[in-house]
Amino acid sequence: MEENKVELVTVTIDGHQVEVEAGTTIMQAARKIGPEVAPPAMCYYKPLEGTGGKCRACLVKVAQGSTRDPRPMPKLIASCITQVQDGMVIENFTSPEVIEARKGVVEFLLINHPLDCPVCDQAGECHLQDFSFNHGVGTTRYEEERRTFEKEDLGDKIQLHMTRCILCYRCVKTADQITDKRVHGVMNRGDHAEISTYIEKAIDNDFSGNMIDVCPVGALTDKTYRFKNRVWFSKPYDAHRDCDKCCGKVHLWYRGEEVIRVTGRKNMWGEVEDFICNTCRFDKKESSDWTIEGPTKVSRHSVISANKYRADLISKPEFALKVAESQYKQINDDRPFLKELPEIKKSEDYQGLMKQNKDYFRK
């Protein structure tokens, strides 16, 4: 082996073997194999440093520590922060102990949760919903009074619904790492711990809106989107613009032809890798502000994909027309834009767009 070559180690997760670089976490190794074995994560967020270890959703059993020391580990461990060892054998969905512990974690996260999904903007893209659906049980054993908090406005764009918070600390890390000043944090302890700003300060920062994206639940919501729609009635499109503050790569969420929300682009694990600025998020809500790339790929299992991407609906001329119009503007505002459909259909841009759509559906 060459000197500078990274060391590779082999781990087995739920019977699948994978080779990863030494120092990789169990979570990342599992994600490399695929979603079938990837443990759920409610607090870990790869793009943010120092996240993880808190929610305990990702607990796994180490059935064999390593080739050198094959003893199993006595306790379940958090896979998001534990590094793999060569020859490690992990049980995730195959361990009854893990399944039982996860049931417990779901239950713990839900006992003080308001379960107000019917009026929550996050419903449909909420990780707590997914987590409870996949790992929890359908009933509750909790008869006590739930802990509640008053709603709080963190400035004019973000609302904090503390009652829904699961204290994953993601928004705290976002403020630490993405914005230039953190003015909110966790106050108090135990089940009365809360996210809050110091003396009701407004969060006012170019990148603060990312806290909305990283929040796994509906605790931090976009006030410009509040109660506008259910996510599954809106259609996400990949779009970008030249932005001098951020990468400008976003999802535009359409209701009909209106952009009702702008968010960062999430990967298959629900993480935003390129954070966006507040101008892109809150102020650019016209199709014409954006270069549209095409419909966002949404997992077949997501409620967001329900009834959304039927080719017949997507290629409806009116909608395409609008999109084409915005594209025209992006390219050259001086170009003549004919309102006649047949002409537009002949245009290069329109054809290009249609081809993109077709390619998309062929995939």
Add this chain to the structure above:
Amino acid sequence: MAEITKILTEHIDKPGIETFKVYRENGGYNAVEKALKEMTSDAIVEEVKKAGVRGRGGAGFPMGMKWSFLAKPEGVPRYLVCNADESEPGTFKDHYLMKSIPHLLIEGMIVSSFALGANKGFIYVRGELMYVIRILENAIEEAKAAGFLGKNILGTGYDLELVVQPGGGAYICGEETALLESLEGKRGNPRNKPPFPAVKGLYQCPTVVNNVESIANTPWIVMNGGDKYASFGVGRSTGTKLISASGHINKPGVYEIPLGISVREFMESDEYCGGIRHGHQLKALVAGGSSVPILPAHLVYETAEGNERLMTYESLSDGGFASGTMLGSGGFIVMDETTCIVRNTWNFSRFYAHESCGQCSPCREGTGWMTKVLERIENGKGSMSDIDLLVDVAKKIEGNTICPLGDAAAWPVASAIRHFRDEFEWHITNPTEATKPGAIYRGEPILA
């Protein structure tokens, strides 16, 4: 039993022992002279290893082993941090030691810092103990004036600065990594481990965290040798231990015992607890601070196998969780037959719910949940299924959390139900009677 040697408290009652002068007259700081002038740091670590002292803060981890794990990368400072946060209900020995004989801790800090190659040490004192903080600061000034602290101590070229830090006012700040966070000026949230403090501790530098009592043992070990220390005690429980005795006994207080005396002797002899008050009957014992499993009377003096139960780490944990407990931090809480176990369990549970840092979901939500259910049972509003619910919730917290506070919250509840289930049932089936003022269940506890 042979004449009992006191390692920590021999001079504690001498008038003026809190001053440098009197402490020095009684042989104080000789260990610093011996260590710095005659010994190498490795030799001290070796003696501490031989002594077999186990951490007195609760976990009982061998001190010498912890010291030898300390990473020693070039050019990176190392720290010694003394854990004086002592907030465990039922434990009050460190407080007593620090306020009565502060120089013992300072001397221990100097010797230990030298052994570890640390030039800066911190004493993190429970924030409520402001007067103790003043006593310690005063002691540090005195030691500095006498040349035992500061630059070039006793002309040996060794520098050491000691800082006393008032704690953040939370039990969780006693957990070693939360303590380090708090010491760094952050919120006292326990860290995920690994990395352990020995590799990345205070300000990401290698750090040893030890309890007050652990550190206070080191001057004696330096003076008398590790083998001599290890000659006290039984098996892997060497030396002496400070026990904070409280509850329904005739003589509550802090006692230094050689590890290995029997629980019966400690409870009944006039030298120690002096028996149960008012001639009452023993009902239950919490042997090592509120976090450890509670023992019913029939398992206090004898293990489940019928062996005599001793005041040692091993004997107290004999029988595991089914019929044993732990020595923990030595908080010896005695309960006689006038104690309501349900109420007591609720009380402990409330403490942990209040003190959970709230980082990890099982502990944050589970502790609050158990407290509410216990409160309901205590107030005559429980149902039979609540008992199994409590057991299940405790099981789902235990072992699944970031720090041991989760376990510490689960064990008292699980063990109380294991040994006193009938009392819980009685509260549920006889709510009217059970909620009368002063009502106590007098049935026989279930035999394990």
